[in-house]
Amino acid sequence: MDAKQYDHLQQSLSPKPSILKNCLKAFLVGGIICTIGQLITFFYITYFNFTEKTAGNPTVATIIFLTMLLTGFGVYKKIGQFAGAGSAVPVTGFGNSVISAAIEHKTEGFVLGVGGNIFKLAGSVIVFGVTAAFVVALVKLILVTMGVANW
Amino acid sequence: MLSSLIMAFIVGGLICVIGQLLMDIGKLTPAHTLTILVVAGAILDGFNLYEPLIDFAGAGATIPITSFGNSLTHGAIAEAEKHGWIGVLTGMFEVTSSGISAAILFGMIGALIFHSKGQHP
Numbered sequence: 414m415d416a417k418q419y420d421h422l423q424q425s426l427s428p429k430p431s432i433l434k435n436c437l438k439a440f441l442v443g444g445i446i447c448t449i450g451q452l453i454t455f456f457y458i459t460y461f462n463f464t465e466k467t468a469g470n471p472t473v474a475t476i477i478f479l480t481m482l483l484t485g486f487g488v489y490k491k492i493g494q495f496a497g498a499g500s501a502v503p504v505t506g507f508g509n510s511v512i513s514a515a516i517e518h519k520t521e522g523f524v525l526g527v528g529g530n531i532f533k534l535a536g537s538v539i540v541f542g543v544t545a546a547f548v549v550a551l552v553k554l555i556l557v558t559m560g561v562a563n564w
Numbered sequence: 565m566l567s568s569l570i571m572a573f574i575v576g577g578l579i580c581v582i583g584q585l586l587m588d589i590g591k592l593t594p595a596h597t598l599t600i601l602v603v604a605g606a607i608l609d610g611f612n613l614y615e616p617l618i619d620f621a622g623a624g625a626t627i628p629i630t631s632f633g634n635s636l637t638h639g640a641i642a643e644a645e646k647h648g649w650i651g652v653l654t655g656m657f658e659v660t661s662s663g664i665s666a667a668i669l670f671g672m673i674g675a676l677i678f679h680s681k682g683q684h685p
Contacts, residue, residue, distance in 0.1 A: 432588045439584035440577035443628070447576025450623030451569050469618075469626040470662035476627065477663070481670040485678035498583035501594050502601060503576065503627045508667050515671035517680045527675045531668065537595050538629065539664070542602040543656060546636035549610035550652045554644045564645050 435497050442492065442499030450476055450503075473504050480508035485516065510534035568622050575617070575624030598629050605633030609641070635660030 453472045457463040463471065483489040489509050493500045500506055514533045518526035532539065556562040579601070586597045608614040614634040617625040625631060636656055643655025657664070 432585070435588055436581045436584050439580040443580025443583075444573035444577030444624075447572045447624045447627045448569050450576075450627040451572035454623050454626075455565065465619075465622070469623075469631075472623065472626065473663045474666040477666040477670055481674045485674050496580075498587055498594070498597065499577075499580045501598065502580045502583040502629055504629060504632070504663055505627075506594075506598070507629055507632070507663065508670065511667040512671045512674045515675040516678050519675045519680060523675070527672065531671050534595065535667070538598050538602050538632065541599045542606060542633045542636050545603040545606035545633060546640050546656060547652060549606050549637045550640035550644050550655075553610055553641055554649065554652060564641065 438495060439497050439499035439502075442496035443503060444499075446476075446500070446503045446505055476503075476505055477508035477512075480505045481512050484509050484512045489513075507535055507538060571621045572624035572627075575621035576627055577624075579624075579628040579630060601628070601630045602633040605630030606637045607633075609634040609637040614638075632660060632663060635663075 450472055453475050454465075454468045457468040457471050458465065461471070480489065483492070483505075489500065489505070490513075493506075493509070500509075511531055511534070514535075515527045515531045518530040518533075520526060521530075553562065553564075557564060583597050583601060586592050586600060587594065590597075592600070605614060608617075608630070614625070614630070615638075618631075618634075636659075639655040639658035639660065640652050641655070643651030643658060645651070647654070
């Protein structure tokens with residue numbers, strides 16, 4: 414078998430990445446993570462006197478704590494290989510990128526390794542989030558000052 | 565209670581599908597996808613569209629990363645309402661401190677107790 418035939422055979426045998434299948438997996442896993450988040454929100458509203466609006470912050474903190482355990486034991490990586498965006502888009506994905514960077518660079522020391530690399534992967538999300546929020550808020554302030562829009 | 569769980573599942577799942585489509589059809593890296601979603605959340609809040617989604621879907625809207633952009637804009641706008649120009653800068657992390665502080669704290673604790681075996685996907 415020459416190289417060309419081999420390439421052809423390999424292409425016909427290897428599974429084609431199906432967009433529909435990927436989306437279904439992302440939908441299921443992302444949905445389940447958000448459902449767990451909703452259950453934690455109920456927990457804080459029922460037992461700690463939070464309201465629907467204020468329960469978001471402790472929920473995010475709790476879910477990032479769970480992410481730390483899953484990341485540390487290597488489970489989150491496996492979920493990520495299955496779910497794609499389903500595990501990257503929820504805040505657990507943000508937590509995973511911070512926590513995994515911290516663990517991975519531990520060998521370089523706590524100041525240069527952990528401290529210096531902790532936002533290596535999540536940094537772009539924070540930088541562009543802050544920049545976008547600044548521009549949006551500034552535009553809105555200008556529009557309101559001009560009397561074009563309302564808060 | 566059951567209906568709000570179902571709404572969280574559907575809306576949260578759909579936001580993840582948007583992310584998956586950006587990755588599969590748009591051929592974007594996960595980092596680019598997340599950046600676009602955060603910016604989208606920030607812009608949606610500028611039009612007062614993200615808060616209604618939270619009222620409707622609960623954790624389905626607060627858990628995806630779009631919510632981070634929304635909270636940043638929300639804090640900045642709330643402070644801008646009170647203090648004008650300066651508030652845009654100072655209000656930024658008013659609402660959304662918990663995600664970042666929790667990630668830093670648990671990242672530090674994780675680094676103390678776990679050893680690396682290639683955790684990142």
